[in-house]
Amino acid sequence: MSPNPIYLGVVGVGGVGTAFLNQLARFPNPPKLVLLARSSQTLLAPTPAYSPIPAADWATAAATPSVTKTGALPAEEIATYLASAPGRAILVDNTSDINLAKQYPTFLKKGISVVTPNKKGFSDDLSLWKDIFSSAAEGKAHVYHESTVGAGLPVLSTLKDLVATGDEVTRIEGVFSGTLSFLFNTFAPASGSSNAQWSAVVAQAKELGYTEPDPRDDLNGMDVARKLTILARLAGLEVSRPDSFPIESLIPEALASLPSSAEGITEFMTRLPEFDAQMANIKDSAEKEGKVVRYVGSIDVASKAVKVGLQYFDKDSAIAGLKGSDNIISFYTKRYGSNPLIVQGAGAGGDVTAMGVASDLIKVMDRLQ
Amino acid sequence: MSPNPIYLGVVGVGGVGTAFLNQLARFPNPPKLVLLARSSQTLLAPTPAYSPIPAADWATAAATPSVTKTGALPAEEIATYLASAPGRAILVDNTSDINLAKQYPTFLKKGISVVTPNKKGFSDDLSLWKDIFSSAAEGKAHVYHESTVGAGLPVLSTLKDLVATGDEVTRIEGVFSGTLSFLFNTFAPASGSSNAQWSAVVAQAKELGYTEPDPRDDLNGMDVARKLTILARLAGLEVSRPDSFPIESLIPEALASLPSSAEGITEFMTRLPEFDAQMANIKDSAEKEGKVVRYVGSIDVASKAVKVGLQYFDKDSAIAGLKGSDNIISFYTKRYGSNPLIVQGAGAGGDVTAMGVASDLIKVMDRLQ
Numbered sequence: 001m002s003p004n005p006i007y008l009g010v011v012g013v014g015g016v017g018t019a020f021l022n023q024l025a026r027f028p029n030p031p032k033l034v035l036l037a038r039s040s041q042t043l044l045a046p047t048p049a050y051s052p053i054p055a056a057d058w059a060t061a062a063a064t065p066s067v068t069k070t071g072a073l074p075a076e077e078i079a080t081y082l083a084s085a086p087g088r089a090i091l092v093d094n095t096s097d098i099n100l101a102k103q104y105p106t107f108l109k110k111g112i113s114v115v116t117p118n119k120k121g122f123s124d125d126l127s128l129w130k131d132i133f134s135s136a137a138e139g140k141a142h143v144y145h146e147s148t149v150g151a152g153l154p155v156l157s158t159l160k161d162l163v164a165t166g167d168e169v170t171r172i173e174g175v176f177s178g179t180l181s182f183l184f185n186t187f188a189p190a191s192g193s194s195n196a197q198w199s200a201v202v203a204q205a206k207e208l209g210y211t212e213p214d215p216r217d218d219l220n221g222m223d224v225a226r227k228l229t230i231l232a233r234l235a236g237l238e239v240s241r242p243d244s245f246p247i248e249s250l251i252p253e254a255l256a257s258l259p260s261s262a263e264g265i266t267e268f269m270t271r272l273p274e275f276d277a278q279m280a281n282i283k284d285s286a287e288k289e290g291k292v293v294r295y296v297g298s299i300d301v302a303s304k305a306v307k308v309g310l311q312y313f314d315k316d317s318a319i320a321g322l323k324g325s326d327n328i329i330s331f332y333t334k335r336y337g338s339n340p341l342i343v344q345g346a347g348a349g350g351d352v353t354a355m356g357v358a359s360d361l362i363k364v365m366d367r368l369q
Numbered sequence: 370m371s372p373n374p375i376y377l378g379v380v381g382v383g384g385v386g387t388a389f390l391n392q393l394a395r396f397p398n399p400p401k402l403v404l405l406a407r408s409s410q411t412l413l414a415p416t417p418a419y420s421p422i423p424a425a426d427w428a429t430a431a432a433t434p435s436v437t438k439t440g441a442l443p444a445e446e447i448a449t450y451l452a453s454a455p456g457r458a459i460l461v462d463n464t465s466d467i468n469l470a471k472q473y474p475t476f477l478k479k480g481i482s483v484v485t486p487n488k489k490g491f492s493d494d495l496s497l498w499k500d501i502f503s504s505a506a507e508g509k510a511h512v513y514h515e516s517t518v519g520a521g522l523p524v525l526s527t528l529k530d531l532v533a534t535g536d537e538v539t540r541i542e543g544v545f546s547g548t549l550s551f552l553f554n555t556f557a558p559a560s561g562s563s564n565a566q567w568s569a570v571v572a573q574a575k576e577l578g579y580t581e582p583d584p585r586d587d588l589n590g591m592d593v594a595r596k597l598t599i600l601a602r603l604a605g606l607e608v609s610r611p612d613s614f615p616i617e618s619l620i621p622e623a624l625a626s627l628p629s630s631a632e633g634i635t636e637f638m639t640r641l642p643e644f645d646a647q648m649a650n651i652k653d654s655a656e657k658e659g660k661v662v663r664y665v666g667s668i669d670v671a672s673k674a675v676k677v678g679l680q681y682f683d684k685d686s687a688i689a690g691l692k693g694s695d696n697i698i699s700f701y702t703k704r705y706g707s708n709p710l711i712v713q714g715a716g717a718g719g720d721v722t723a724m725g726v727a728s729d730l731i732k733v734m735d736r737l738q
Contacts, residue, residue: 026535153710154523154530161523161728166395191685316560316690323708335720339692341522345700345710352704359530367735 006365007050007085009035009078009112012094013058016117016147019354020094024055024361031365034085035078036061042078044068050085075103083110088368092357093118102128105135108143113368115360117147117353122233123226123242129233142364147356149176149227150327150347158343159234159331168334169235173298176227178325178348179211179218180250180295188283188292190320198279199272206269210325214265219250221295224308228297232306235299239306248309250295252278286312292320318342375734376419376454378404378447378481381463382427385486385516388723389463393424393730400734403454404447405430411447413437419454444472452479457737461726462487471497474504477512482737484729486516486722491602492595492611498602511733516725518545518596519696519716527712528603528700537703538604542667545596547694547717548580548587549619549664557652557661559689567648568641575638579694583634588619590664593677597666601675604668608675617678619664621647655681661689687711 008031010017010024017038024030032052034045043053043061046068053061061067073081082089091107093100093116101121104114114136121128122145136143149155162169175181187194187201196204202219205211211218222242229242239245249256252275258264286293291312296319299306313320322328327347330340346352377400379386379393386407393399401421403414412422412430415437422430430436442450451458460476462469462485470490473483474497483505490497491514505512518524531538544550556563556570565573571588574580580587591611598611608614618625621644627633655662660681665688668675682689691697696716699709715721 023534152530152704154527154712157526158523161521161724161731164731165392165724165727167724316685318687318690318713321685321687321690326708331714335521335718335724336715339695339715341712341714343523343710343712344687345708346705349704355530355534355536355704358534362530362533 004369005087006031006368007082007087007089008033008092008361009037009082009089010092010094011035011037011078011100012097013038014094015350016353016357017094018057019350020092020357021055021057021061023354023358027055027358027362029365030055031090031361032085035081037073037078040072042070042073044070044081047084048086075100076106079103079107079110079112082107082112088113090115090361090364090368092116092361094354094357096120098124104143105131108132108135108141109139111139111141113142113144113364115144115357115364117145117151117357119145119148119226119230122148123229126233126238126240142367144360144364145230146360147353149230150329150343151349152352152355152359153327153329153343153345153347155329155343156230156234158341159231162331162333162335162341163234163236167336169301169331170334171298171300171332171340172231172235172329173296173319173332173340174329175294175319175322175327176224176297176329176347177218177295178327178346179205179215180224181322181327181347182210182325184292184294185322185324187279188286188294190292190315197273197276199269199276202272203269214260214268216251216256216260216265216268221247221249221308224295224297228299228306228308232299235301237299237301237304237306245306246309247307248295250310282310290315294319294322318344373738374456375400375737376451376456376458377402377461377730378406378451378458379461379463380404380406380447380469381466382407383463384719385722385726386463387426388719389461389726390424390426390430392723392727396424396727396731398734399424400459400730401454402430404450406442406447409441411439411442413439413450416453417455444469445475448472448476448479448481451476451481457482459484459730459733459737461485461730463723463726465489467493473512474500477501477504477510478508480508480510482511482513482733484513484726484733486514486520486726488514488517488592488595488599491517492598495602495607495609511736513729513733514599515729516722517599519698519712520718521721521724521728522696522698522712522714522716524698524712525599525603527710528600531700531702531704531710532603532605536705538670538700539703540667540669540701540709541600541604541698542665542688542701542709543698544663544688544691544696545593545666545698545716546587546664547696547715548574548584549593550691550696550716551579551694553661553663554691554693556648557655557663559661559684566642566645568638568645571641572638583629583637585620585625585629585634585637590616590618590677593664593666597668597675597677601668604670606668606670606673606675614675615678616676617664619679651679660684663688663691687713 098120467489
């Protein structure tokens, strides 16, 4: 409400970063963008005036004459620069860089709030998680990271509201990867049928750009495991690491050790058809029970069981009926009873991920003003 | 973060009000409850100490010796009392009283924030809506009313986030009444079949306490129309009144003029079977298309068309597959593309409605601190 200017630093101008800058440029009451960084370069609003950098794409920002250009800055220097601004400051981290994430406590202790879709820091060692939140308390700063799970879908905010108002979350279950959602919705649709081989569906997804450049980065389940780690911690479980619970990898063991080079990826895709019979068996055995197979993550709070992997679902269940590359997240709680609170929709993509970041930024600005 | 105490007034101790007090009693950092009112009585923390009233049920609060008891107070006096507290104040209105809602501007202009599940004020004349939000801006106060649509489900917060970050909401569609959800899920289930007559399902819902004391208050569609009015206004449409668009009433015309007395209700229930054939026809005609009938509300933003009534849905659609008395709300937006963002779950009941109120209260406290 009050007109105290807020100072913003943004790191990362990839797909999400660019979409975010686009949304930021249309804020009716924008913060002052005083730092914009990509891996090799940093743009700074010169002190002491801090005349803001235009919140446009990188090229436009970099071409602005008043802007100071420098090379990559260490996180500590970024933190010092933002902390010296004549008002409250916020760091938006649009990278997926674990090293920047490890510096969040440095920012937070200096009173700089952090908004980010970067899931690495929140799903790493539990000690980093604790350090982030105690540093935020120490610096009276805020940490918002809605887009680390389900992109712009209201997943973390909903879980936090349930917990903060005293509901008892008993179970969280869902499809947390847009890529794996697409693969299984296409491979084993709940209505109609498909004769597509597993390897052909993976190849199709790769061509459509739905997978990481190396599809094994989706198939190994680690992205889902990181999201589950974040949800489980918010639900009160002390998960020590994202690999401290069972994760079913969809990479055939024989192909796991292929190098991650371009040649390794090509060999992986070439040899994947050898394992089609294996996936077809799984699909058929689900079919025999009148079910379909899906790749899901689940958290059972009482038994502290977190797991990620294949599971069979009734064809008329919400998980089986997912479309395209949608995510679905079901919260079972004491108050909601037998029917869960469900959130569903696109859980990946630059625009919707940036939307989660932008609305987090608005919330932090509201709290600082 | 800072320890500025916040002063709270709560009006209404019915089902939602009692569940809210129960949740409030467990807040780790509660606001100071200094006023608690029901229709005939008011409890006040004596000035100038404002020692808080215990946030328990009415009886416990009323039995606290330090509390001042008085009769019902006019809204202006409540506003004056809260405004004189030595800190920021919040009014939680847990009634469904339109007259109290009409006084929100009085509270807001004095800087008292308003949190409420009372949909009456937000769905009345557009002039009251505008007055509420301009008064909030004038008083630098906040208005949060998540539970006016879908109880504790993240419906309004999601819509606000979409709009605030510049997404284009094209269509909103859903089942917004727990009562009507139960009636149609039972009368015309998407899987399996039911031979139950419409009037028998209404009678069952009434016995289970799922309907208002007079079921016509659910069947007339006005509750859904009020929710649609709120959503449409948040999406940018200037809906003048909750009855300014087509609303299909499920009350047979011949029974509409029966009095709302106990005798009138009894006569309504007794004569409802006369119209079972009519509802059976609708069900059958949907069935012939391989569909089921549901009572939905929809907003088409581009054509500014808001409507409430019966519609047929594919049996494998999310709306057809709803269970129990769940609500479902689908947001179609430019960013989310062909697959909507969906929120689903219990949309009625004291605990989940109170949860929406309690989490709104936490958000307002966060913004005032």
